[in-house]
Amino acid sequence: MIKTERIADYNQSLNDNHGFRWGYLAEHLSRKRIDADALVEKVRQFQVAIPSWALGTGGTRFGRYPGGGEPRSLEEKIEDVGMLQALNRASGSISLHIPWDIPEDPQAVKDLLASYDLTIDSVNSNTFQDQKEQPLSYKFGSLCHTDDATRRQAVEHNIEVVRYGEQLGCRTLTVWLADGSNFPGQQHFRRAYQRTADSLKAIYGAMPADWTMLIEYKPYEPHFYSMIIPDWGTSFQLTQYCGPNAQVLVDLGHHLPNTNIEQIVGRLLHFGRLGGFHFNGSMYGDDDLTTGSIKPFQLFLIFNELVDGANDPAVKNPEVAYMIDASHNTKDPLEDLLQSVQNILTSYAKALLVDRDALSAAQEANEVTTAEEILKDAFLTDVRPLVAEAMRRNGGALDPIGLFRQLDVRRHLIDKRGRRAVATGL
Ligand code: PSV
Numbered sequence: 001m002i003k004t005e006r007i008a009d010y011n012q013s014l015n016d017n018h019g020f021r022w023g024y025l026a027e028h029l030s031r032k033r034i035d036a037d038a039l040v041e042k043v044r045q046f047q048v049a050i051p052s053w054a055l056g057t058g059g060t061r062f063g064r065y066p067g068g069g070e071p072r073s074l075e076e077k078i079e080d081v082g083m084l085q086a087l088n089r090a091s092g093s094i095s096l097h098i099p100w101d102i103p104e105d106p107q108a109v110k111d112l113l114a115s116y117d118l119t120i121d122s123v124n125s126n127t128f129q130d131q132k133e134q135p136l137s138y139k140f141g142s143l144c145h146t147d148d149a150t151r152r153q154a155v156e157h158n159i160e161v162v163r164y165g166e167q168l169g170c171r172t173l174t175v176w177l178a179d180g181s182n183f184p185g186q187q188h189f190r191r192a193y194q195r196t197a198d199s200l201k202a203i204y205g206a207m208p209a210d211w212t213m214l215i216e217y218k219p220y221e222p223h224f225y226s227m228i229i230p231d232w233g234t235s236f237q238l239t240q241y242c243g244p245n246a247q248v249l250v251d252l253g254h255h256l257p258n259t260n261i262e263q264i265v266g267r268l269l270h271f272g273r274l275g276g277f278h279f280n281g282s283m284y285g286d287d288d289l290t291t292g293s294i295k296p297f298q299l300f301l302i303f304n305e306l307v308d309g310a311n312d313p314a315v316k317n318p319e320v321a322y323m324i325d326a327s328h329n330t331k332d333p334l335e336d337l338l339q340s341v342q343n344i345l346t347s348y349a350k351a352l353l354v355d356r357d358a359l360s361a362a363q364e365a366n367e368v369t370t371a372e373e374i375l376k377d378a379f380l381t382d383v384r385p386l387v388a389e390a391m392r393r394n395g396g397a398l399d400p401i402g403l404f405r406q407l408d409v410r411r412h413l414i415d416k417r418g419r420r421a422v423a424t425g426l
């Protein structure tokens, strides 16, 4: 647990430089008639959930190079997220994957969460692996399977996940299906779709009325010929089939190269079906890199849609759940998560700077250059002092990664948990 005095001391040591940079930015914004303090307040409210499965080192099918001190249990995963939250005050919730994170003693888990000022963001089902005691295999699908009993087993697993979530005060189930086919002719597209839709509807029907079901899509992997839910259109259709509390989940890595993700975001907001985000960065596909590391302009454009939607009373979209979904193969996972949150808040802050009235006027008048320049002006503004100020005002560190290093957190975790401690889960 990082003490608040330790954070205050650290911030004090950076105060001179920060004061200069923040002062300059606030003055720059005020000359543009932008209320810098109001923006800080908005950034202070922004929270990004941390997935329990991103706290250890990831890998590829070729290998994995763990750095030591990884969390070995749900309790240790909560400790790690609590540490991130203490540093940035923007990571106040954790997402769990069942069966990797089954809470043995729900009340004790709730108490532990509360002690770190954390909540549960979502519970995620897992029908993409066979578990040891599981009677029927998902090799040929789960919710889409041709066999009734296998489908029923997968439906029941999802309902069990909801029950675990209820014990922890969670209200969101995320479903990602690895179902699909590897060869032409292997699967009957229409029948497989209908079986999936009916299975999802059965799970939806078993959820409490105040729960949300997020349906994630992915164009390829683990299957390489067809995926049962390959795109947002299929997710969208499934949400409509299930009911009003079903929403589409956009994972940034789940798009083919050059897909216009910001347009998908705009469409889903328009339909009121954008339920959640899985943030990560990618060059080719589901690369699971640090959010904003490869395409920061695209991340900004996505936030531009989100802010535009939030400002428009005509948009009737429920609150969007934000989460990181990444795999850290070469960086310290905790540093990577801190960096991702930083990049997310930076993109959000830049999107808040966009002169929406001017942009709208330029769009209606077909002033192409002007519209683009308005976006570029916001994107090219260095808002890092604003994000740091928001974290400071929330009680976090002005530079979370800097403090993480100064405190030598990884060495402490290795001392406590061991050099060979490897995270449970993926
Ligand atoms: C699948 O690639 C995914 O994005 C889903 O969200 C899973 O829950 C997560 O990664 C972990 O496997």
Ligand code: MN
Binding pocket: 176, 216, 251, 278, 325
């Ligand atoms: Mn995901």
